[in-house]
Amino acid sequence: MYCRNEVGFYDQVDFSNSSRANFYGNTTFSRSPVFSNGIELGSKDVLGDGWNPKGGRNAVVWWNQVGSGSVKYWMEQKSDRRLKENITDTAVKALDKINRLRMVAFDFIENKKHEEIGLIAQEAETIVPRIVSRDPENPDGYLHIDYTALVPYLIKAIQELNQKIEKMEKTIA
Structure with missing residues (x-):
């Protein structure tokens, strides 16, 4: 993994199996990281589970290899009814x-x-x-x-x- 620009990791960082990066706690990239040569991703590798950047917005970030050397990602936020209480229609305008x-x-x-x-x-x-x-x-x-x-x-x-x-x-x- 080659990271260019400014990258900050908080708490424990564990690179296991030479193909996955497991981040625990808060992980911050000040700028977009650059990945080249040597990253191998499966169809759905979890980058972060329980990531909570703004209190209550837990998310899972999935990574997927696209072609040679490029990576796409998407983020899912926990939204299951079983995880929520006091559900009401929002008054936000x-x-x-x-x-x-x-x-x-x-x-x-x-x-x-x-x-x-x-x-x-x-x-x-x-x-x-x-x-x-x-x-x-x-x-x-x-x-x-x-x-x-x-x-x-x-x-x-x-x-x-x-x-x-x-x-x-x-x-x-």
């Missing part, structure tokens, strides 16, 4: 939050890579704080956005839009 997020185009300073659309973490944090994270070892360091954490807000915003459309359709009919 997601459409308002989504509308307040300012989408921008920008160039990264480090590599001049242009991004056609994205968010500024400092701005997003004031609207939807749970999507922004800080390096626990360096609270004054760079902020990161977890775009997947926006998905529940997007689903709720679509539901709110659908309710508005249905109400307008009833008025027209």
